[in-house]
Amino acid sequence: MIKHLVVIGTGLIGGSFALAMKRKGLVERVTGIGRGRANLEHALKLGVIDAIGEDVSTVVKDADLVLAAIPVGAMPGLFRELAEALPAGAILTDAGSTKRDVIAAARAALGDKISQFVPGHPIAGAETNGAGAAHAHLFEGKPVILTPLPENRAADVDLVESLWTACSARVARMSDNDHDRVFAAVSHLPHLAAFALMEELADRPDADTFFRFAGTGFRDFSRIAGSHPEMWRDIALANREALLGELDTYIDKLESIRGLIESRDGEALEALFARARQARTNWIKGKYA
């Protein structure tokens, strides 16, 4: 049982974690902190949080668990605030979409308290955001990755894992390197690819002619282009190295498809599309799960 949970960033992820903890009776009291006053007041009204915290240093003093659910670019500043204030008994965890940079920032700021930081990443984004979008079931069946540090106490990592498991999430542990490499490919790159198409079309003088006839394939392909610009700016910069590599690989693949079309190589095109289709069918059927 967590007596006092502090959620820093009371949006979709932070708010949904708070609601899930409350629903399972795993927390006594939740304080929310965030940049937007209106969002915090909305969260309070909806019962997502029990109190609004004005100041990180003050509010974490008696916290048992602190969840940092803010864009990864805002993590270094938060860690500097927590360096002094985080009490010895508290566990700090996060919901950042990248891990190497968040861990580096934590190491740079927290000193010995680095052992209290259990890095995490729930995979439950949506193009909605804010406390109003939060719900207790958001994490059900969703993956949550933990990338524990050598300095962590095993009991702390187990506790964080048990809380996510209580949200009905599927928890996996891996290294921060593996995490960033995997998500560059299956999440960050697709987001860039969707943002790129949407922005490029919107920028055309006759954009309306194009959008008017875009169908359901376009709708699904472009859904993640509705994601939060600041959050994705931070992710792109934080996972820069892996993402540049993925972009190069992807552009190479597009160039090679371009070559097949240019040379009218129907056989190779069909084979490539068939491999893609088979892989997706396998994935949907859970072959890779």
Add this chain to the structure above:
Amino acid sequence: MIKHLVVIGTGLIGGSFALAMKRKGLVERVTGIGRGRANLEHALKLGVIDAIGEDVSTVVKDADLVLAAIPVGAMPGLFRELAEALPAGAILTDAGSTKRDVIAAARAALGDKISQFVPGHPIAGAETNGAGAAHAHLFEGKPVILTPLPENRAADVDLVESLWTACSARVARMSDNDHDRVFAAVSHLPHLAAFALMEELADRPDADTFFRFAGTGFRDFSRIAGSHPEMWRDIALANREALLGELDTYIDKLESIRGLIESRDGEALEALFARARQARTNWIKGKYA
């Protein structure tokens, strides 16, 4: 009222058109033709068609309306078969995803009968296919593009339009050039982009590590990578010119995003993502409709 509708290619599109016509009482009798015997027998059993046609030339003899719903690469062969057999009173229409090449093939084969061909394109693809996936409501609210020819009789174009309208589709007319340019951007390119990502990931020796953690964003982005390989091979080749241009534009946009990440230009990245998000919100809200 259509006395005899012949559907060549009794798959998702052809089968759904037949079912919608029947449901509205607009057709007396439907004959299905196709390459797969099992699919045709399934279509017959499901009541999608009333008879299986063995041979195009024979079956179209007393047809009022012939719908060609086959991959665009198979259209030239069909048009050659129809050149002799298509009776003077019949209207021929199609459901091909590209229009310039289909029209060129029709012109090359049909001679004077070109006036009987009303080119069309219902935008209602799905990653399912076959007569078993057909349903009478497939076209409800979906766009159908007609690209009439100067040779067409106005009454024939109006009739084809009225049938699609009876399916509750939203019919629009445009030139074949505009059609191919628009769909290269909002349909054909996204399909290539999804096929490319899926095939590239599947080809990695550690593909399972990546797919295991792919989430809902990836699922939606990649849905159209489940599309039919042969159909998309034909589309890529048929709309080659427009598609090469779109691929170049898209690769340029990805390269420019790559440059912003490389130079750590967070401001420009956020602005680009914000423009994309705004465009998608506008599109979803129907601003471009």
